[in-house]
Amino acid sequence: MLKNALLALALCGVVAAAPCMAHAKLQSSTPANNAKLTQAPKTLTLNFNEAAQLAVLKLVRDGQEIPVPLDKGAKAGQTFTLTLPALSPGTYTVQWSAMAADDGHVTKGSFTFSIAA
Amino acid sequence: MEISGWDIAGVFAKAAMYAATLVAAGAIFFLVYCQTLLREGQRTVIRRLIGILIGVAALLSVCRIALLSGSMSGDVAGMFDGSLARMVLGAGEGRATGARIIGLCLALLALSPKTVLRGPAVLGGIIAATSFAWIGHVHALTPNFAPSLLLCLHLLCGAFWLGALPPLWVIVIGGNEPQIAAAAARFGKLALRVVALLLAAGVSLLLMLLSPAQLLTGDYGRLMSIKLLAVIAILGLAAWNKLHLTPRLLRREKRAAVLFRRSLAAEITVGAFILMITAAFTTLTGPP
Numbered sequence: 001m002l003k004n005a006l007l008a009l010a011l012c013g014v015v016a017a018a019p020c021m022a023h024a025k026l027q028s029s030t031p032a033n034n035a036k037l038t039q040a041p042k043t044l045t046l047n048f049n050e051a052a053q054l055a056v057l058k059l060v061r062d063g064q065e066i067p068v069p070l071d072k073g074a075k076a077g078q079t080f081t082l083t084l085p086a087l088s089p090g091t092y093t094v095q096w097s098a099m100a101a102d103d104g105h106v107t108k109g110s111f112t113f114s115i116a117a
Numbered sequence: 118m119e120i121s122g123w124d125i126a127g128v129f130a131k132a133a134m135y136a137a138t139l140v141a142a143g144a145i146f147f148l149v150y151c152q153t154l155l156r157e158g159q160r161t162v163i164r165r166l167i168g169i170l171i172g173v174a175a176l177l178s179v180c181r182i183a184l185l186s187g188s189m190s191g192d193v194a195g196m197f198d199g200s201l202a203r204m205v206l207g208a209g210e211g212r213a214t215g216a217r218i219i220g221l222c223l224a225l226l227a228l229s230p231k232t233v234l235r236g237p238a239v240l241g242g243i244i245a246a247t248s249f250a251w252i253g254h255v256h257a258l259t260p261n262f263a264p265s266l267l268l269c270l271h272l273l274c275g276a277f278w279l280g281a282l283p284p285l286w287v288i289v290i291g292g293n294e295p296q297i298a299a300a301a302a303r304f305g306k307l308a309l310r311v312v313a314l315l316l317a318a319g320v321s322l323l324l325m326l327l328s329p330a331q332l333l334t335g336d337y338g339r340l341m342s343i344k345l346l347a348v349i350a351i352l353g354l355a356a357w358n359k360l361h362l363t364p365r366l367l368r369r370e371k372r373a374a375v376l377f378r379r380s381l382a383a384e385i386t387v388g389a390f391i392l393m394i395t396a397a398f399t400t401l402t403g404p405p
Contacts, residue, residue, distance in 0.1 A: 023402075023403040053204050053207075053208060055189040055190070055201055055204055056189050056190050056191070056195075056201075072200040072201065072203075072204060073200065073203070076208075095191075097188075097189040097190070097191070099185075099189065099204060099205065099208045100208070100257075101208060102209075102256075102257035103209070103252065103253050103254055103256065103257040103403070104205070104208040104209040104210050104252045104253070105400075105403060106185060106188050106189050108189075108191070
């Protein structure tokens, strides 16, 4: 009886369960990684492969962190658009970390873009 | 795969949390299942062990929230950032931690020798051991009801097995040969079925997460393969205990108790390694 129940449960699970995604990964961003811009962007957009919560976002130029307002209480989503302060010419590094909404795993990454003088 | 100091701390903390929770739960199951075989002094030692493990599991569960918060911010100050901690709790870790704490509180009843409290203590052990099914890759499957039930079964069987090893060690260290033989025989009788269930549930879950070819490709598959090799090793030790050493113990053969103790020590070591690998691939990687 128990064996049959377990077998049925396992078969149901194997047949029905769709594979879960890997951890939340950054699919694209605007500005894109290594983008060379002629004008300072007004917003920063991050697109993830699955729903996540953006936990930390640091914008760094020459070792100095530039504050970017981030609503940590916002609901999980795949796309996050943040308003940037006025940026001067230079090379910027964006460091982010996010928590996947489905499995609670933390992922981190960084990318750079530059603004021409 | 880039691994930071936060990741390493996270893996160690998770492995220790798995070990403390599952062994506490399993030791409670053993205490109830082998109650009549144990002397009062041994029961006291096992109860103390359960108490310590419950405390460690609860502490590590709370530390894990702080570690995840710190991991996201990348600095120590992040460990005490309330908004990050709320995010961690809201993403499912809160459900799992809450269930674990409730289970551990109920499991504290095992510290009392009163028979009437055994049922609630066992229930607490079950809730605590299955709390890991409330979050993670299996919970993220769609639909997740059957996979989560299988994971609960896998966790309970793992707890029964791993949690029996320290109490058996207590018996081997302080007991006489007939008691050791009786405990090994009684545990082995149920362990055979439990191991079969553990494997059936584990293999089913594996098929849901990976195809056989993916076992050799990618970090997740490779770490899973290492776990499978360790599982084969611990199964070999368990089979050696059940089929070779237990009959020798029952025949009161010389050196059988010594060999059984060594075999238990090896099982505890491999069990700890399995939990460490599990913590690594559930923290650092994800199914492809």
